[in-house]
Amino acid sequence: MKLREKGLFMLEDMTEDFEEIDKILKKHDYSSNSLIQMLIDFQSKFNWLPKFVLYNISSKLNIPLTNIYSVATFYKFFNLEPRGKYSIVVCAGTACHVRGSENLLQRIVNILDINPGDTTDDFKFTLDTVNCLGCCALGPVMVLNERYYSNPSTKQLEKLFSEVK
Ligand code: FES
Numbered sequence: 001m002k003l004r005e006k007g008l009f010m011l012e013d014m015t016e017d018f019e020e021i022d023k024i025l026k027k028h029d030y031s032s033n034s035l036i037q038m039l040i041d042f043q044s045k046f047n048w049l050p051k052f053v054l055y056n057i058s059s060k061l062n063i064p065l066t067n068i069y070s071v072a073t074f075y076k077f078f079n080l081e082p083r084g085k086y087s088i089v090v091c092a093g094t095a096c097h098v099r100g101s102e103n104l105l106q107r108i109v110n111i112l113d114i115n116p117g118d119t120t121d122d123f124k125f126t127l128d129t130v131n132c133l134g135c136c137a138l139g140p141v142m143v144l145n146e147r148y149y150s151n152p153s154t155k156q157l158e159k160l161f162s163e164v165k
Helices: 011-027 032-046 051-061 065-074 094-098 101-112 154-163
Strands: 086-091 125-130 141-144 147-150
Touching (some): 032 051, 101 125
Parallel strands (some): 086 125
Antiparallel strands (some): 086 141
């Protein structure tokens, strides 16, 4: 596990990262009008938006840091905390709730020992809930690595979590 995925940065990593930051800024012609698209690209690159990236954008594009934070916090899509390599999303919408999503969520919480919104200590998984995944007939539903699972058992979950590398 690289330290940067834990929110810790070594000087060598940061030098490498600064080159990546410049590439992304250049791709968008250093234009403040492309801030959202840039943030999307930075998040794709780092899996979250580290502070030093936001500081860098601010100083290079001459955008007040508070403006960048306003955008980054307005959209739920952006992560200002390190995330796990794999995302687990459990649907807590009405149809899934009626079909037992709380039990599914509890099984995952028990296995990974994290609550919704948290990331495992090894930064492998981040667990979230949403209000509908658009496939209510399959409920209760969980998504892991963009794959949908209908009401997986504890055994199935343990197998799935141990299989991802
Ligand atoms: S309520 Fe769960 S997928 Fe729609």
